[in-house]
Amino acid sequence: MRVVVDLARCQGYAQCAFLAPDTFRMWGEEALMFHSSPDETQRDEVLRAVAACPVQAILVDWLDAAPTPPPTTVAGAAPTAATGTATA
Structure with a gap:
């Protein structure tokens, strides 16, 4: 996780601190x-701080997040919207 703060936007409300x-x-x-x-x-603390920033100056970059695999399909079946798996 990487934290990025737009210091030009930050107004010093200190909710994050x-x-x-x-x-x-x-x-x-x-x-x-x-x-x-x-x-x-x-x-959890960082995410609460991000949500509490009144000017939304804090962003979180999820560097370690694993990419979402593409939905699997069976020939002739369409993937379902909820799970991304094929229906028979």
């Missing part, structure tokens, strides 16, 4: 400092 103090902290009154590659154990 309150919710995920191991990843975000305020330096002085307005400057935000953050760890761009937080540990996976901090995932």
Whole structure:
């Protein structure tokens, strides 16, 4: 997981620093400092901080996310919308 903050958009509300103090902290009154590659154990805290940002300045990039495999089909059968598997 990689954290990206748009510092031009950040207004220093510090909700992220309150919710995920191991990843975000305020330096002085307005400057935000953050760890761009937080540990996976901090995932829930980081996601709460992202959701709480009033100006949506924080993004999470899932570098380690496995790609979704394409749906499998059986000849002549269409994949189902819900599971991506073929129906007979």
